Amino acid sequence: MSDDKPTPNIDDLVIDVEAEKAAKIAAAKAAAAKKAAEEASPKDPWEEKPVPPVHSDAADDDDVTALNGALEGSVVGADHFAGAVTVTVRAEKILDVCRFLKEERDYDFLVDQTAVDWPEREEGRFDLIYWLHRYSDSKRLRLRAIVGEDQTLESVAPVWGAANWMEREVYDLFGVVFENHPGLERILTWEGFNGHPLRKDFPVEGIDTGAAIYPDVYPSGGGPIQPDEGEGA
Amino acid sequence: MPEPILQLLLIPLVKIVVLLVVVLLIVAYLTYAERKILGYMQVRLGPNRVGPKGWLQPVADGLKLLVKEDLVPGGAEKLVFIIAPAIVMVPALVMFAVIPFGEPFEVAGMTITPYLADINIALLFILGVSSVGVFGIMLGGWSSNNKFSLMGGLRSAAQMVSYEIPMGFAIISAVLMAGTLSMVGIVEAQRTAGWWFVFPGILGFGIYWICGIAETNRNPFDLPEAEAELVAGFHTEYSGMKFALFYLAEYANMMIVSAMAVVMFLGGWLPPFPNLLAGLWASPALAWIPGVIWFLAKMSFFLFCYIWFRGTFPRYRFDQLMAVGWKWLLPLSLANVMLVGLGVLLLKG
Amino acid sequence: MTMKGPERPLFDVEEMEVSFGPQHPATHGVLRVQMKLDGERIVEAKPIIGYLHRGTEKLFETMTFPACIPHTDRLDYVNAAHNNQGFCVTMEKLLGISIPPRAAYLRMILAELQRLASHLVWFATHAVDIGAITPFFYTFRERDDILDLFEEYCGARLTLNCMKIGGLPFELPEGWLDRCAEFVDAFPSHIDEYETLLTTNRIWKKRTIGVGVISPEDAIDMGLTGPPLRGSGIEWDIRKVFPYDRYDEVEFDVPTGTNCDTYDRYLVRVEEMRQSTRILRQCLEKLPEGPIMAKAPKVLRSPEGMVYGSVESPKGELGYFIVATENGTEPYRCRVRPPSFVNLQSLPKMVEGSLVADLMAVIGTLDIVLGEIDR
Numbered sequence: 001m002s003d004d005k006p007t008p009n010i011d012d013l014v015i016d017v018e019a020e021k022a023a024k025i026a027a028a029k030a031a032a033a034k035k036a037a038e039e040a041s042p043k044d045p046w047e048e049k050p051v052p053p054v055h056s057d058a059a060d061d062d063d064v065t066a067l068n069g070a071l072e073g074s075v076v077g078a079d080h081f082a083g084a085v086t087v088t089v090r091a092e093k094i095l096d097v098c099r100f101l102k103e104e105r106d107y108d109f110l111v112d113q114t115a116v117d118w119p120e121r122e123e124g125r126f127d128l129i130y131w132l133h134r135y136s137d138s139k140r141l142r143l144r145a146i147v148g149e150d151q152t153l154e155s156v157a158p159v160w161g162a163a164n165w166m167e168r169e170v171y172d173l174f175g176v177v178f179e180n181h182p183g184l185e186r187i188l189t190w191e192g193f194n195g196h197p198l199r200k201d202f203p204v205e206g207i208d209t210g211a212a213i214y215p216d217v218y219p220s221g222g223g224p225i226q227p228d229e230g231e232g233a
Numbered sequence: 234m235p236e237p238i239l240q241l242l243l244i245p246l247v248k249i250v251v252l253l254v255v256v257l258l259i260v261a262y263l264t265y266a267e268r269k270i271l272g273y274m275q276v277r278l279g280p281n282r283v284g285p286k287g288w289l290q291p292v293a294d295g296l297k298l299l300v301k302e303d304l305v306p307g308g309a310e311k312l313v314f315i316i317a318p319a320i321v322m323v324p325a326l327v328m329f330a331v332i333p334f335g336e337p338f339e340v341a342g343m344t345i346t347p348y349l350a351d352i353n354i355a356l357l358f359i360l361g362v363s364s365v366g367v368f369g370i371m372l373g374g375w376s377s378n379n380k381f382s383l384m385g386g387l388r389s390a391a392q393m394v395s396y397e398i399p400m401g402f403a404i405i406s407a408v409l410m411a412g413t414l415s416m417v418g419i420v421e422a423q424r425t426a427g428w429w430f431v432f433p434g435i436l437g438f439g440i441y442w443i444c445g446i447a448e449t450n451r452n453p454f455d456l457p458e459a460e461a462e463l464v465a466g467f468h469t470e471y472s473g474m475k476f477a478l479f480y481l482a483e484y485a486n487m488m489i490v491s492a493m494a495v496v497m498f499l500g501g502w503l504p505p506f507p508n509l510l511a512g513l514w515a516s517p518a519l520a521w522i523p524g525v526i527w528f529l530a531k532m533s534f535f536l537f538c539y540i541w542f543r544g545t546f547p548r549y550r551f552d553q554l555m556a557v558g559w560k561w562l563l564p565l566s567l568a569n570v571m572l573v574g575l576g577v578l579l580l581k582g
Numbered sequence: 583m584t585m586k587g588p589e590r591p592l593f594d595v596e597e598m599e600v601s602f603g604p605q606h607p608a609t610h611g612v613l614r615v616q617m618k619l620d621g622e623r624i625v626e627a628k629p630i631i632g633y634l635h636r637g638t639e640k641l642f643e644t645m646t647f648p649a650c651i652p653h654t655d656r657l658d659y660v661n662a663a664h665n666n667q668g669f670c671v672t673m674e675k676l677l678g679i680s681i682p683p684r685a686a687y688l689r690m691i692l693a694e695l696q697r698l699a700s701h702l703v704w705f706a707t708h709a710v711d712i713g714a715i716t717p718f719f720y721t722f723r724e725r726d727d728i729l730d731l732f733e734e735y736c737g738a739r740l741t742l743n744c745m746k747i748g749g750l751p752f753e754l755p756e757g758w759l760d761r762c763a764e765f766v767d768a769f770p771s772h773i774d775e776y777e778t779l780l781t782t783n784r785i786w787k788k789r790t791i792g793v794g795v796i797s798p799e800d801a802i803d804m805g806l807t808g809p810p811l812r813g814s815g816i817e818w819d820i821r822k823v824f825p826y827d828r829y830d831e832v833e834f835d836v837p838t839g840t841n842c843d844t845y846d847r848y849l850v851r852v853e854e855m856r857q858s859t860r861i862l863r864q865c866l867e868k869l870p871e872g873p874i875m876a877k878a879p880k881v882l883r884s885p886e887g888m889v890y891g892s893v894e895s896p897k898g899e900l901g902y903f904i905v906a907t908e909n910g911t912e913p914y915r916c917r918v919r920p921p922s923f924v925n926l927q928s929l930p931k932m933v934e935g936s937l938v939a940d941l942m943a944v945i946g947t948l949d950i951v952l953g954e955i956d957r
Contacts, residue, residue, distance in 0.1 A: 046748075046873070048877065050680075082676060082887060086888065108802050111892075114917040117915070138823045140890075142890070160803060160805065165927045166924075197637055198640055380598060462938055462942055545716065546713070546785055547713040548713025550789055550939040550940070551938075
């Protein structure tokens with residue numbers, strides 16, 4: 001196997017047209033024959049065209065039914081995709097839902113908490129994602145809460161200590177405000193940074209933060225020195 | 234030339250110059266030796282670029298430190314900041330005055346002693362002068378106006394004060410055996426006794442050696458300059474030649490501690506086991522080697538131990554360091570003084 | 583701080599505020615810990631992070647799926663292979679690709695070698711933080727051998743970029759497996775060598791036993807993963823719980839501690855190195871022949887949905903959460919769940935009330951990498 005050339009051979013690209021044509025015909029024939037042979041015998045999964053996972057309804061999931069039973073009206077929908085259940089819950093109920101899941105359903109480990117920005121969406125701009133784990137049977141459950149741009153959300157830091165920094169990060173990068181958080185400060189950007197970088201309307205190349213160290217020498221937004229704008233900010 | 238001038242001025246002056254040059258040379262090459270030995274302990278080469286096998290590395294280091302910019306931080310107490318390295322360096326060099334490196338020898342009809350002074354309170358003198366060095370470290374740490382330096386200075390003050398006490402008691406055990414405070418007298422006492430004081434005073438020797446390492450702020454007691462915690466401790470803000478003075482003083486102090494261990498416990502310049510080996514063929518051969526060589530050989534063993542420990546041990550935590558000093562070494566050293574005193578009383582009547 | 587002035591009483595008890603870092607030799611990068619000290623005792627410690635923030639998650643949103651992989655290298659920069667692996671595993675989950683067994687085994691070999699390299703860096707820096715300088719050079723000697731193997735395979739030593747969605751980019755160079763086997767055979771004796779330097783050393787034990795204790799309940803509450811969680815006695819390893827690639831086909835143990843302290847975490851990591859060599863040996867034995875790439879389309883187009891995949895990185899659970907749009911060629915949102923970030927969060931809990939020197943021990947034992955924390 002070590003004799004093979006791992007990268008495409010450059011010579012293949014410069015052979016003359018006639019030979020190429022002949023080779024192509026031969027290759028097509030061979031491929032057709034191979035295909036016929038292969039269709040007869042089952043192929044290994046990695047030889048086949050990948051089949052993406054599909055969505056299915058997960059309303060009959062244990063946790064969803066339990067949630068529906070205990071906290072009526074908290075669940076908006078449940079979806080099963082790629083081996084994980086995503087339960088969409090009402091944002092106002094998030095603290096109750098999390099408490100219930102931790103105390104009654106043993107989800108004592110918050111793996112991750114983050115947000116997704118959908119600026120154009122009608123139901124609300126942000127998806128808040130909570131990714132929970134249960135040790136007893138290693139089951140994971142994803143919660144999704146939809147929040148509008150000027151809506152606030154109850155902090156889950158009292159439920160899981162791990163949520164503290166994760167919520168700070170969501171606040172910092174998305175601008176979602178959590179109520180009753182023990183110390184909601186910016187975490188990755190600096191205090192006084194104006195903007196929330198992971199929002200879709202935040203430009204990738206950054207913004208003028210007004211925080212240039214030597215505004216009289218360097219332009220306040222960074223970049224090359226321009227004689228006209230040298231004395232900005 | 235009149236005799237008194239020669240005796241009182243010229244010879245001491247020459248001795249001072251020789252002593253300083255030799256001590257500073259040893260210090261310079263001690264840094265080289267440390268890096269080389271640590272290199273071999275740590276599967277690497279150590280300095281090997283400047284000169285053959287890196288022999289000129291200390292010269293290059295010295296030059297670099299000399300021409301480096303000498304910074305004084307804006308918020309520092311300028312005067313204290315500048316004086317502090319000198320306060321550390323001067324006592325370290327002054328102490329060498331009373332270290333007897335060898336036997337008196339004769340040149341052109343004059344007896345020359347290979348030490349500057351044989352005063353009858355030499356040990357007290359060393360203890361006293363060495364305490365002055367602590368001030369330099371404290372003042373250096375405080376005047377830098379840096380929190381890490383301040384903590385380093387405080388740590389070193391606490392550490393040196395705590396370890397000076399058991400060290401003093403360990404020294405007393407040697408003094409009890411010798412019956413004198415003079416360094417030359419202690420060596421002579423070991424010659425007459427026929428054995429080195431390390432054998433009867435092994436406990437005192439151990440305590441002295443541990444305290445000596447702590448006094449010089451070396452591993453595993455290098456808390457005042459613990460890199461991982463305090464950046465560089467009391468000399469964080471020092472650069473150029475001022476830093477070099479702290480650095481040299483540390484190595485000079487290492488030499489002093491080693492030299493004192495040699496004098497008090499390992500028979501100074503005496504060749505090994507004068508009595509035990511008296512009848513053997515090796516005895517005259519050993520006696521033929523000059524005392525200075527013996528002295529330096531014994532001293533370099535201790536210096537090697539310093540480097541060896543640095544390559545081996547992690548660092549104590551501050552409370553543990555204090556616990557070792559006060560809970561273990563102090564009672565042990567007291568008990569040791571009593572034991573040795575009892576022994577001396579019984580043997581000498 | 584001001585010490586001058588006669589108006590200050592002689593014995594004023596005052597808490598000293600020390601900003602530890604971001605430029606400090608023991609912070610493993612640019613961590614800053616704002617501390618309130620009462621003498622040498624830590625009254626309050628507050629980690630401040632973000633000095634290395636490069637907006638990696640934002641950058642992910644602007645580039646195609648395969649183009650993200652080199653950027654994952656820069657997250658945990660002493661541990662590039664796991665970053666690659668995590669992203670690829672997640673993408674394969676999203677696209678429904680199953681990779682050929684040879685590729686899976688080669689990935690495991692690369693990942694376990696990387697785990698050894700990362701643990702060796704941890705060992706070295708942890709020891710230096712506690713004042714033992716010699717282990718550093720011994721561990722870096724072997725780490726260099728590992729990096730040589732990486733260099734031979736993919737041309738890079740740190741930022742490997744050695745995996746592709748659906749398999750691996752290159753077949754092995756000639757003789758690589760032999761050299762790898764040689765290294766794997768020799769490595770356990772090197773671990774013994776490191777252990778002689780520290781494991782039974784009295785000062786080392788004094789400095790680590792009972793330091794940075796975190797109870798199993800707190801560990802779960804604070805979301806600790808990886809060796810810090812296992813050091814608290816919870817047997818939990820992504821490789822066992824949610825096996826990816828072919829980890830379900832190899833045998834290994836998950837070491838755990840009992841005292842929840844720094845020394846136990848040290849033992850756990852050392853044992854993990856031994857287990858890694860065990861996995862490596864099995865992988866080298868079982869390595870099948872065959873293709874190294876699955877039949878993935880040239881341009882990857884995603885289905886709509888969100889997917890989370892994780893791998894057991896040397897620091898803990900490294901997860902990627904990817905939100906994809908219908909027929910998208912780039913992630914709509916790609917969140918990295920960095921283990922160091924979550925683990926660092928429990929630093930105040932572990933150090934408050936102990937001495938300054940313990941802070942170094944705890945930072946060392948958490949094994950943080952700031953590139954991953956700040957992203």
